[in-house]
Amino acid sequence: MRRTSAPLALCGCLVLAIGCAPSAGDPGTGGSNGGAGTTGAAGTTGNAGTTGAAGTTGTAGTTGSAGSGISGTTGTAGSIAGTTGTAGSSGGSVGSGGRGGSSAGRGGTTGNAGTTGTAGSGAGGTGSGNCTFTQSSMISPMIGTVGIVTWSTTLAGATSAKIDFGLTTSYGMSAPVSTVAASNNRTLLLGMKTQRMYNYRITAMGGGASCESPNYTIMTGNLPTGLMKPNVSPATATGLSGGFLITAQYQGNPVTAFILDADGDYVWAFGGIGSQLTGARMSYDGRYMWINNANVPNGTAMVRRVSMDGMTNENYSSQFTGMNHQMAILPDETVAYYAYGSNGCDDVKEFKPNGAAPGGTGKTVVNSKTALRINDSMCHLNNIQYSMEDDSLVFSNLQSSQIAKVKRSDGSTTWILNGSSATITGISWSGGNHGIHLLGLNRLLIFNNNNGGSGGSIAKEYMWSGTSGSQVWSYTASPAQPNMVMGDLQRMPNGNTVVAYSTRGVIDEVNAQGMLLQRMTSAGAGATFGYIEKRATLYGPPPR
């Protein structure tokens, strides 16, 4: 695979205006000032203008697919386009030039290709719908795998859109656009690997019509040096849930919150904000990543809200005093968390950015000692989840090995699992607990650290009815994975369960029968995982 240097790749900004109204693409030679193809199918024989100067005024058709014009395959034209944003604009005059221009982004490293390939002879294209797209793209200067596409369309009444993207023109990933503005729509391409050429295509919809842009390309850049791809074994397996894994680097370097794709490749990372990161959760609307540190024992909480393109990095640390471990994001973007309390037991708290919290700090829902109905001198919470069905919060306490649900409205306790104050019988475990995943009002998964026990940590599923319940499923890794602190898990839509033995740097995906399908192990020395969240797409609301 060809490599380009990061700064150059980061600078790749392709500006294309590609004609796509069905038009006959006459073989052309020069791209300058070319008019948009207007009538026909993509030409297949045209020689992309290898000598034509980049046109800047051509009005390209918007939906024509590029023909086989040479410019499209040489990819040189766009190199200038990538850096100057002009070359590609005329390619559309005959269709294929635009394609050449888009390839050019890769070539942008040379900076001397602008006069070639823009002319695009022969293409025109077979676009659908009468509309024109104007678009440009760039890689985020902060995160080398995030593409930023700025675009507009002439489709009358466009109300929604999407950008399909992927390593081939079959795409595979899609960025939804829920509202379409008249101009300067800004859409992020998330989930791309480093140093790869990606294809993308915009589709606008509205007024009972839709139209597609031609294919464009964008070259991704680098992520922080030293990110070592985890070992994934086996590399592929039948029945995996796929999707993306969001977590953070608790120990080891470089310390980042990051996202891995189904291949275990890094597709997003943001660091330089402190050490011992354990929490990473996307906002409900998917625009931000909340990142926090462990803060154990009680020191200084570090909480940031970083836009997914990395361009905005808001420091919320002072609003989250005493916070530790991780957080849960509610549909209205309220953040549920827990912070060290004055009585030795953590407080369950909430904070709403730009709003609800009194005095700019979190409000206390309830003190965990009160909620758990215990007299312990210390309660150390380590996980919180939101129960949408009854607008409640469920939290995990290490010291008493208990999990409890409280109402957001008044902090009253709904139920308590395990321990001396349990309200549900038939459910018990020992040795501490961390991550939890709510599977309904009367069902959940817990990561039982099983400290002091044999066989290592255990993923357990409990179910109850009324005040009586039982364990209905469990998974114990082989060889044993004793994980004293941290640990998380998640049930996937296909019935698999992902179990993170965080401080051992191991993440297992097992099926409903408890069969290990795939194991991911950290590669860096001392590299450990924070809490995890797997999701099928990096767009839309979180899975839990």
Added chain:
Amino acid sequence: MRTQIAALLAASLPLVLTACGSDSPGPGATTGCTSAAVTNATPQTACMGTTIVASTANNYAFTSTMKLPPLTVKSMSNLTFDWGGVTKDFLAHPINASNSLDTMSLLVFQLPLAELETKLNADTLSQQDVYQVPPPSWPASGAAGATTSAQLYTFTANGLAIPQADFDRATDPAMFDRSMFTFMAAASHGLVIGEGFRMLQTFHIDAGASSTTVALKDDSTQLTCQVSLRNLTITGVTAGTPALTMSWQNMVDTGATNALGSVFKDNYVTSAIVGHFTETPEQLEKKFLDLDMIATKYYRADITNNGMLDFTTLRTEGGEAFPGVDDTGTWMVGLICGNCRNPAPWYMTILKPCT
């Protein structure tokens, strides 16, 4: 103040290029480097001008062996960990046990000793080979002061007290048979658990043993290595200019191996070093553990552009810029995988002016 959970194993290993002077190991020596056989009587030079392209032919070769002779102590007892007898670390660099060794960790490896040594030497030891994370450690917080011993029952887990019953369970030979587990006392500099190890002592637990002391000594860890700098093709560069670059992307793309025999993976190199030495390559082979100590000039740079070193970014600790290569002494450039367990350079070659 100690931070928490262990970044385990980050430095549990073979080599660190920081060292104090040590000559080549003499007969019976337990630590030090030797030269590999010279197979290339007349060193070749490949002139590359200002644009260096790394290749296997230009790379040095390195192997190391770490031996960890075990003690046997009484199981399920309040063991004493005594590091007062340590005067040199496992790189044979002098240390003062009372002020250089700050943390003692008890590591339990889910491996028999022979396999532990094998994995250490192959640099394949992984986080999940450690049975208990974070490992019990001492002290609970703050500096240890001048103390050179500690009792097991005072160890904590990330600063939290551990019940005695848990210690006894964790040192029960019925649960932790030596055919499957190895215990290690790891003395380290600094208070971050899992980092800065300076001496390691393995031990077995046995109900019939009388000793309850795990005593660390200079030969608790025995490290030897073999280095080859004279079989590589010298990298010829333009003299007197810092405007040099070195790319190793082709090694990544072609699946080439690094000097340690592992695949040269993408994005693993985090820093680079350049040193000037008065010694010959043959002498440097024997003083390989001391390179940064004996260099007349030692420059380093973080790699920010994956796969490429820009020599103009190299600086000494005092901020002095790399001036370029001249024809005095020996110049070498090395690439470091800072997040790997074995800190020996993945790539090291000799630089020489070439027209």
